[in-house]
Amino acid sequence: MEFPTKAALAQAVPILPQGPGWWYEPKLDGHRTVLRRTDETVVLYTRSGRVVTQHWMDLAVAGMTLRPGTVRTARP
Numbered sequence: 001m002e003f004p005t006k007a008a009l010a011q012a013v014p015i016l017p018q019g020p021g022w023w024y025e026p027k028l029d030g031h032r033t034v035l036r037r038t039d040e041t042v043v044l045y046t047r048s049g050r051v052v053t054q055h056w057m058d059l060a061v062a063g064m065t066l067r068p069g070t071v072r073t074a075r076p
Contacts, residue, residue, distance in 0.1 A: 003036060004034065004036075004045045004049040009047075031046070031052075032046075032047065032073060033045060033046055033052060033056065033059075033073070034046075034047075034071065034072070034073055035059060035060075035063050035066075035070075035071070035072045035073070036070075036071050037063050037064070037066040037067065037068055037069065037070040037071075038068060038069075039068045041060075041064075042059075042060040042061075042063035042064055042066075043060075044056050044059060044060060044063075
């Protein structure tokens with residue numbers, strides 16, 4: 001996987017697609033970041049690739065409990 005990875009953009013649709021491989025999450029107002037857990041640390045970055053870990057240290061600390069190699073979207 002190439003980093004920083006791009007976060008998906010929310011898109012309004014009249015009917016949710018169905019079938020294998022579809023994942024959904026609510027789009028809430030706020031920031032969308034990507035959390036990456038490495039062997040040593042956690043890195044949070046925006047869709048543009050800007051590192052914002054220092055702004056969301058509570059998420060970074062919580063992310064240390066995840067298995068190394070985990071990549072998740074996060075909404076601070």
